[in-house]
Amino acid sequence: MGTGTMRAVRLHAFGGPEELVYEETARPEPGSGEVLVRVHAAGVNPPDRYARCGFKNFPAELRPNWTPPLILGSDISGAVTALGPGVTEWQPGDEVFGLVNFPGRGSGYAEYVVAPAAHLAAKPAVLSHTEAAAVPMAGLTAYQYVFTHLRGRTGTTVLVNGAAGGVGHFTVQLVRVAGAKEVIAVASGRHEEFLLGLGVDRFVDYTRTPAGEVVRDVDLLIDTVGGPDAHRLLPTVRRGGRIAPVFLGDYQRERAAELGIVFNETMWQVRSSGADLAELSALIDAGHVRVAIDSVFPLRDAAGAHTRADRGHLQGKIVLNVESRGA
Structure with missing residues (x-):
């Protein structure tokens, strides 16, 4: 650790949002292959909440x-302030964003963070730091799922369940980039205008009508919800169609097999990748992908951000703005 200090949100005991404490702590220093980033904004993700609770789930x-x-x-999204030994691809002042050290500990709820140089990409020119911080985990999950896990094989008609959330709203846009001709979004009714604005062809309000009753013959179901009721979506998929679960769910595999439905493997995990993030950044700058923000909180109110996240039903991402007090 260096001799300087910074402000950060630290967790001293596992538990609820109230355990997140805004305080002074030591500023890190970059090691070999790493850079020090002055954080302007940090995204809030489900794994942050799992960690806060001691991974009890x-x-x-x-x-x-x-x-x-x-x-x-x-x-995180911010600016490079110092380079560790061996780093040549970044310079102090470069604006960058990234999914830092995932899976693992990223330490992004802070004024400064150390990141492997390879985990970062140049911030999209069209985005603010607040918007850019909403991209990495959710955007990379969708990007890697569509272009690595599925290898871009979406078929003609794609249904995205949980389409308004962080991963979902990126997914409905990226399957179109991958070649889908019809995109069907499933979410609660309050998200209809938002999702139609992202270019989906058809919207299903699951609070009024179960998707399994009104949708048929989709080539691919990408389910960002999972859970014990996931099998209710089986009737939406055509014989020979595919289900790609982002989270674990009860799909009644024997029944699905009888219906001729194929599954992509469920044991898949998003990983930090500056190269993949650069590809996603290019799509954002080209106008093919938009970023949605549910709400923004100051870093000092990370507890409030987690309280909002715990309530669920997000439209886009929650972001922490990091106040500056000078270098």
């Missing part, structure tokens, strides 16, 4: 062995 054998105090957060 994970099976015991899969829980990371993290011990407080911790700085949460992996999505």
